Amino acid sequence: MIRIAIKEGHSWVNKTIEKAGISTNSLAIMIRRKEENIVPNGDAIIKANDSIVLSVSEYDLKGEIKLKESYINKQHKWCGKCIEKLKLADDVLIALIKRGDENIISRGSTTILEDDIVVTYVSQ
Numbered sequence: 001m002i003r004i005a006i007k008e009g010h011s012w013v014n015k016t017i018e019k020a021g022i023s024t025n026s027l028a029i030m031i032r033r034k035e036e037n038i039v040p041n042g043d044a045i046i047k048a049n050d051s052i053v054l055s056v057s058e059y060d061l062k063g064e065i066k067l068k069e070s071y072i073n074k075q076h077k078w079c080g081k082c083i084e085k086l087k088l089a090d091d092v093l094i095a096l097i098k099r100g101d102e103n104i105i106s107r108g109s110t111t112i113l114e115d116d117i118v119v120t121y122v123s124q
Contacts, residue, residue: 001029001055005102008048018042026056067095072116084108091123 006012012020017028017040031038032051038044046052072079078086083094083106097104098117104110112118 001053002103004052004054006046006048006050006052007102010048012046012052013048015046016042017044017046020046022054023056026054029053029055066122068120068122069098070118070120072112072114072118074114078112078118079114081112082108083110083112089122092120093122095119095121 012022015021022028028040028044030053031040031044031046032053033047033049070076070078086094088094094106096119097106097110097112098119099113099115
């Protein structure tokens with residue numbers, strides 16, 4: 001299971017579970033809204049500041065991918081830089097940025113900040 005914090009501006013805000021584009025390999029099993037736990041159906045509307053708990057299938061890496069977490073301090077070469085400006089090897093992808101309680105799916109325009117934890121994977 002994973003929990004996703006839905007912040008203002010997230011692409012899922014004001015969409016139903018069915019229309020949000022949640023992976024078909026996952027199931028929204030709970031929406032936490034303020035102090036309320038909601039067991040959603042496909043018509044449940046996702047609001048800003050919700051937390052969504054997804055049940056996801058386990059991925060069998062079979063040795064093909066290596067995951068690595070990197071803590072970004074002020075001196076790290078990525079600190080303050082936009083992902084699209086980084087010179088990453090062709091087989092390296094920034095998959096996720098952990099920023100406080102938030103898990104950010106990175107885009108080229110995402111800026112890496114001090115105290116982020118950057119999850120990269122390398123195909124082997």
